[in-house]
Amino acid sequence: MDWGRIRFFLGEVQRNFTRNAGMQITAIGTVAVTIVMLGVFLYARSALIAAESGVFSQIEISVYADPAATVAQEAVIRTALAQDPRILSVSFIPKREGLAQMRRLMKGQIDTSLLTENPLPDKFRVRVREAQEVPAVAGSIARLPHVQNVEYGREVVGRLLQLATVMRPVGIAVIVLFLLVAGIIISNTIRLTVFARRREISIMQLVGATNMYIRMPFICEGLLAGVAGTAIAVGALALARASLVPKIAAALPWLPTNTVAVDLSTLVLELFAVGAAVGALASWIAVGRYLRA
Amino acid sequence: MSLVYPNGVRALDNVSLEIGKGEFIFLVGHSGTGKSSLLRLLYREMAPSNGQIIVDGIRVDRLARGRIPALRRRLGVVFQDYKLLSDKTVWENVAFALQVTGAHTRDVQRQVPRALDLVGLAHKSRMFPNELSGGEQQRTAIARALVNNPKLLLCDEPSGNLDPANTTEIMELLRRINLKGTTVVVATHNQAVVDRMRRRVVRLDGGRVITDEERGYYFLGLGQDQILSG
Numbered sequence: 001m002d003w004g005r006i007r008f009f010l011g012e013v014q015r016n017f018t019r020n021a022g023m024q025i026t027a028i029g030t031v032a033v034t035i036v037m038l039g040v041f042l043y044a045r046s047a048l049i050a051a052e053s054g055v056f057s058q059i060e061i062s063v064y065a066d067p068a069a070t071v072a073q074e075a076v077i078r079t080a081l082a083q084d085p086r087i088l089s090v091s092f093i094p095k096r097e098g099l100a101q102m103r104r105l106m107k108g109q110i111d112t113s114l115l116t117e118n119p120l121p122d123k124f125r126v127r128v129r130e131a132q133e134v135p136a137v138a139g140s141i142a143r144l145p146h147v148q149n150v151e152y153g154r155e156v157v158g159r160l161l162q163l164a165t166v167m168r169p170v171g172i173a174v175i176v177l178f179l180l181v182a183g184i185i186i187s188n189t190i191r192l193t194v195f196a197r198r199r200e201i202s203i204m205q206l207v208g209a210t211n212m213y214i215r216m217p218f219i220c221e222g223l224l225a226g227v228a229g230t231a232i233a234v235g236a237l238a239l240a241r242a243s244l245v246p247k248i249a250a251a252l253p254w255l256p257t258n259t260v261a262v263d264l265s266t267l268v269l270e271l272f273a274v275g276a277a278v279g280a281l282a283s284w285i286a287v288g289r290y291l292r293a
Numbered sequence: 294m295s296l297v298y299p300n301g302v303r304a305l306d307n308v309s310l311e312i313g314k315g316e317f318i319f320l321v322g323h324s325g326t327g328k329s330s331l332l333r334l335l336y337r338e339m340a341p342s343n344g345q346i347i348v349d350g351i352r353v354d355r356l357a358r359g360r361i362p363a364l365r366r367r368l369g370v371v372f373q374d375y376k377l378l379s380d381k382t383v384w385e386n387v388a389f390a391l392q393v394t395g396a397h398t399r400d401v402q403r404q405v406p407r408a409l410d411l412v413g414l415a416h417k418s419r420m421f422p423n424e425l426s427g428g429e430q431q432r433t434a435i436a437r438a439l440v441n442n443p444k445l446l447l448c449d450e451p452s453g454n455l456d457p458a459n460t461t462e463i464m465e466l467l468r469r470i471n472l473k474g475t476t477v478v479v480a481t482h483n484q485a486v487v488d489r490m491r492r493r494v495v496r497l498d499g500g501r502v503i504t505d506e507e508r509g510y511y512f513l514g515l516g517q518d519q520i521l522s523g
Contacts (some may be wrong), residue, residue: 004398203376206336207437208365209393 012217016193017224023189024225030185031229031278032236034178035271039237041171042267061138062151063124069146074122080144081126086137088127095120106250121148179278182229186222186282194218194290201290211291218287219280226279230272294344294354296330296500304330305341306500312478314444317471319487320480321511322497328480331497332447335478336370337361349444366394368445369438373453375430377422377437383409384418387436394441408436412466428459435466439475446470448479452486460486484511 017024063081065074074092081090093101098120128137134152142150194201204214296305305327312318320328333339334346337353346353351364377386387408391401409415412432422430431451438446448467452460464486471477481487487494487510494509495502504513 002398004401005392005395008392199376200378203378203389204393205362206365206370206376207390207394207441208362210359210362213393213395 009217013220013224016197016217016221019196020189020192023192027182027186027189027225028229028232030178030182031226031275032232034175034182034278035230035233035275036236037178038175038274039233039267039271040240041175042270043237043241045168046263046267060152061126061128061134061141063126063141063147064149064151065122065124066146066148067121069122073146077124077144077146081124081141084137084140086129086133088129090127091125093123093125095122098123179274183278183282186225186279187286189225190218190222190283190286191290193221194287198290214291215284215287218283222279222281222283222286223276224279226275226277227272229279230275233275234268234271294334294341294346296327296334296339297342303500305334307344308497308500308502310495310502310505312476315471315474315476316493317468317477317490318479318493318495319490319509320478320495320497321482321487323482326497327500328497329449330500332370332449332478332480335445335447336368337364362394366441367443368447369435369441369443371431371434371438371446371448371451373450375422375434375454377430377433379422382419382421383414383425383433383436386422386433387440390437390440404440404442405436408440411439411470412436426459427455428462431455431459431463432466435463435470439470443475445476445478448477448481450481450483451479452481452483457485461489464490482511487511 063077065077069077078090078092081087095118099118102120126137126141128134138150138152141147201214294305294308295303297303308327308331310331320331322328330339334341335348335353337356340356341354344354348364349367351360351367353364356364378389381389384405388401388405391404396404406415406418409418412435414429414432414436417425417429422433425433431454435446435451446467451467452463455463460483467477467479468490479486491508491510494504494506494511496504496506496509496513
């Protein structure tokens, strides 16, 4: 390793970067905003994909018995369910257990000790062999006597997915627009640096520095801006996730978002790749224009 | 070889010139006669409209863009305005030419002092250009041009901004450099310099070579006159 060369090179990058700090901050800020949006979009998308596959693998129908139903009447429901060949398994959750479950789920969010009586009905959890049959099965169960309500998360998830398909092109368009803006701002920032250093560049060309060599410090400058912006964005996203995701999960408890399923390290890597690419590409273009002129 | 600018001006018109290894040659003529254009063609700042340019065996007129840096490393260029970086010291300015071409630190450490010794500025290596006289700045520029050990040194009005004493000093330096085997091409309209050196003089007018004398004077015919009268 030739430390002298590396030191010289890093010195050049650092001089570039500090030369127009104000513009640099604008560029970094724009990258940060763009990456936050991209991050939210990608996160929501993979969460929804996880939700979708989660729904299909563990799809189940909650069958709520009429609160007034007697034990014998509930046994009729159970027999009917057990006889349906489309049904894989049935488990009975008496209301006492249901309340205990709810207490566990809502711990720290709702003071369940205030409940003087159990408001929950008895419930059957029904798992169906084929996911496509869920609507039909749910329909026939709903017609059974003493069944108060039949629920399956599919419809809500389906509606969400529908929403996602509508939102996707809009989201992509907005993000592309922002990436473009970020690119242009970085490009302009770099062009200012290039302009400030045009004398040095012309001397470099004169003494036989390659265009690649001349580009390098500027590419690094753009890369640095991109990565710095992404770092800020990722920090903001991490904070937002820590505070918002539990709330969302609480608001939509049926949604098997199972946030663990979102591969966070890949997501962060993707964001950094995008940020760095925008920075590098923008400065490549900015210097390229100058070198060709 | 010709050079026509995009605006239609014929900067050089059918110029044919051969410069031998180790020569010292003056390009003279009024401003705008094509002296600088000729130099620019040699270091490929521009390409000729037609014709051939060969520098040290390289077909410069056909040189691909990516090969230009390799050409530039084989020659040094010096300008009237020195083109030094004011925020770098003398040492750094000279080292710059090596550093930006990817030289190893140990080569920089070896070559820079050698070049500074040659131009007699070793003792001022830590000073900045604006702390130096014009002559010293030009010597720094020459050191930078020579630090790569080029075979060819191109000088475009090297004494244009200098007083007579500094001009003499620079010319003496160029002569010494030439004696070490470097080919030196000087474009100038400084009569005193040309007349004192008595070297090959190529005279340009309107983009054409009008005379090419082995041991010439600045003004056409002066040489013959002297021979006649002496």
